[in-house]
Structures are given as C-alpha cells and as structure tokens.
Amino acid sequence: MKKRHLQLIRLLNRGRRFTADELAHETGASVRTIQRDMLTLEDLGYPIWSVPGTGGGYEMLPNRLLPPLQLREQEAVALYLTLKWMEQIPDVPFGNMRDTLSDWYVNELPHDLETKIARLEKNILWLGNKTVPSAPFTKDVFQAVERRQKIELTYATTKGSRTFTIAPVGMALLDLKWYMYGLSDYGLRQYRIDRIESVQLLEETFEADDLATFLEASDKRTGVTVRLELTPLGRRLLEDVLPDIGERNEWDVPEAELPFLSRHLLAAGAEVEVVEPIELREMMREQASKLWELYK
Numbered sequence: 001m002k003k004r005h006l007q008l009i010r011l012l013n014r015g016r017r018f019t020a021d022e023l024a025h026e027t028g029a030s031v032r033t034i035q036r037d038m039l040t041l042e043d044l045g046y047p048i049w050s051v052p053g054t055g056g057g058y059e060m061l062p063n064r065l066l067p068p069l070q071l072r073e074q075e076a077v078a079l080y081l082t083l084k085w086m087e088q089i090p091d092v093p094f095g096n097m098r099d100t101l102s103d104w105y106v107n108e109l110p111h112d113l114e115t116k117i118a119r120l121e122k123n124i125l126w127l128g129n130k131t132v133p134s135a136p137f138t139k140d141v142f143q144a145v146e147r148r149q150k151i152e153l154t155y156a157t158t159k160g161s162r163t164f165t166i167a168p169v170g171m172a173l174l175d176l177k178w179y180m181y182g183l184s185d186y187g188l189r190q191y192r193i194d195r196i197e198s199v200q201l202l203e204e205t206f207e208a209d210d211l212a213t214f215l216e217a218s219d220k221r222t223g224v225t226v227r228l229e230l231t232p233l234g235r236r237l238l239e240d241v242l243p244d245i246g247e248r249n250e251w252d253v254p255e256a257e258l259p260f261l262s263r264h265l266l267a268a269g270a271e272v273e274v275v276e277p278i279e280l281r282e283m284m285r286e287q288a289s290k291l292w293e294l295y296k
Contacts, residue, residue, distance in 0.1 A: 004029060008037055009046065012060040019057040065208040073113060079105055080117050081124060088126040091135040092191075093171070093177060103250030115197045135194035139214050141180050143201065144168045150204045151182075154197040161197060170211025175240070181211055223252040226261070234271030238264065259283060266291075 004027050004197070011018060013024055018026075023034045038058055042048050047061035069078065083102040086092060106114055144151045145168050154163045166182030166189070173179075178193040183206070208214075227250045235245050241264045242251055253261060262283040265272050274281045 005037060005041060008034075012048065014059060015060075017051065017059040021278060023058065023200040038104060038172075047080060076109060076113060077117055077120065079108075081121065086127050089173065090126055090132050091138040093138040093178075108221065120140040129176050133194040135178045135192075137196045137199045138171070138178050138193055140199040141168055141178075141196075141202070143194055144199075145170055145180075147201075148205050148207070150201045150202045150206055152202060153191075155191060156195045158199055165202070166191075167208060169208050169214060172208075172211070181214065183208060186216070218254070223254045224258070224277050225281070226251045226253045226258075226277065226280060227274055228265075229273040231271045234268050236269060237268040241265075255279075262287060 005028055008233060011023065020031045020034045023029075027034070029037070038048055040052060048058055049061050049215075050056070052060050059064045060115060080102060083105055087102060095186075102278075106117055109117070141151075148167075150165055150167050152163065152165050154161055164184065165264060166184045168180055168182045169183050169188065171178060172181070180191045180193050183190055228234075230245070230249065239245050241261070242248075258277075258280050262280055265280075266284060266287050274284050
C-alpha cells in the first residue's frame with residue numbers, strides 16, 4: 001500500500017464526503033490518480049462509497065477498516081499477546097469477534113515472527129480465575145453505555161429480583177468480574193453484571209459526566225480513619241483489599257464502605273485487629289457473634 005493510500009484512508013475516516021478535486025489537492029496527486037486509487041482501495045476491501053454528479057464524491061461507509069499500525073518487532077509481539085490474553089477475559093462486550101482477532105493478526109505477520117510468537121505463547125500463560133460467573137449481558141450494557149441510553153434491568157438482589165430504570169454511566173472489570181455503574185434516584189450505584197437477569201434498552205437518552213470523573217469525585221468523599229494491627233499473613237490476605245498494605249496501617253475509607261470492608265477483614269480472621277474506628281469494631285463484633293451462634 002502506497003503512502004498516498006494511507007493518507008486517503010485517514011481523510012475518508014474523518015466521516016464526511018470528499019470530492020476528487022479535494023482529495024487531489026490534499027495529496028498532491030491528479031484527479032485521475034485519485035480515481036484509480038479509489039478503485040484500488042475498494043479492491044483491498046475498504047468500504048468506499050462513491051456518489052457521481054454534482055455534490056458527489058467519496059466517503060467511507062460506517063463499517064470501515066482502519067489504517068494498519070507500523071510496529072517494531074517487540075511491539076508486534078506485545079500486541080499479539082495482548083489480543084490473545086483478551087480472549088481469556090470472560091464476556092468481553094464485543095461478541096465472538098474477540099476470538100478471531102489474534103489469529104487474524106498473526107496471519108498478517110512475517111513467518112519468522114509468527115514462529116517466534118507461537119513459541120512464546122506456550123511460555124507466557126494466562127492463569128486467570130476459571131470460576132468467574134458468566135455475565136451474558138455485557139454486550140447490552142456496553143451498547144447502552146456507548147449510546148448513552150437509559151435501561152430497564154431486572155437485578156438479583158439479596159432480597160430477590162427487582163426491576164428498575166438507571167442511566168448506565170460506565171463499566172469496569174475487577175477481579176475478572178464485570179461491573180456496571182449506573183445513576184438512579186439514589187445516586188451512583190455499582191451493579192455486578194453477572195447478577196443482571198434481563199436488560200431492555202430504552203429510547204430515552206441521558207447526559208452525565210464520564211465514569212472516571214464520577215469515581216474521582218467518589219474518592220474525595222469525607223471518610224473515616226481505619227487503623228489496623230496486622231500480622232504478616234494478614235497483610236498477605238488483604239493485599240487485594242487495601243492499597244499499599246505492605247507499608248501502611250492506616251487508611252481513609254468512606255463511611256458508606258465500612259460494612260463492605262468489615263466482611264473482607266473478617267475473612268482474615270485473627271490475622272487482623274481493628275483498632276479504630278469504633279463503628280468498624282462494632283461491625284466486626286456483630287459479625288463474629290453471628291458466626292459464633294452458627295458454630296457454637
């Protein structure tokens with residue numbers, strides 16, 4: 001593919017119609033050369049739509065191909081492994097397409113690099129959690145997030161199934177579980193997508209800040225100081241729960257998250273002691289009492 005062809009693809013990917021004269025002016029080629037280039041790009045599979053006559057020109061159809069990346073060998077290997085690992089993430093919201101991306105990509109590489117990758121992928125393994133519950137509605141949620149459409153969902157709560165309407169601001173992958181963040185009358189809430197029983201996209205759209213902005217504002221909420229005494233094993237057990245746990249004994253935690261934190265701390269048993277706040281100590285005592293009643 002010539003450099004001019006890549007330039008033409010970038011121009012057409014802007015999402016508007018260009019006349020042959022405009023493309024010729026942008027590339028420094030003749031109109032006749034541009035017309036031949038358009039035929040060449042169509043033969044290569046680019047969905048170019050040509051409109052004859054006054055007001056006509058060339059434009060790229062929505063299902064367009066993007067220009068190829070110019071990669072060094074190490075970058076090519078890294079990109080392939082990234083694509084391969086993405087296949088292991090459960091319920092990526094792009095359907096079956098993710099299962100073919102890595103194969104399509106490696107087939108376009110030089111043979112020696114393909115051989116190198118085949119060897120490497122047997123020595124660099126994905127050992128993710130194989131017991132992650134299925135979350136079949138990730139694609140529907142992604143579509144609603146992308147389009148900024150409200151949804152009606154039926155959700156499995158601890159008190160049974162509930163149906164309500166929310167504005168899905170965004171999604172996140174945490175410990176290989178997909179979460180949706182949605183706005184309702186109660187503010188921003190987090191939902192496990194594997195617990196969604198049904199989703200219906202509504203016609204109503206919404207305007208809202210992006211998820212990163214919401215989470216940043218959430219991190220700035222007034223919190224309480226949590227101080228813990230931890231054994232080395234306790235630090236190991238809680239390293240995925242509290243940041244920098246190898247070096248710290250105090251954290252600022254939003255008060256609303258104390259019940260969630262108490263359940264994680266209880267899982268570490270006698271390897272952790274809550275020093276303060278008193279509210280968290282009482283939560284721990286209450287949960288320990290319930291356990292005692294179960295096993296006494």
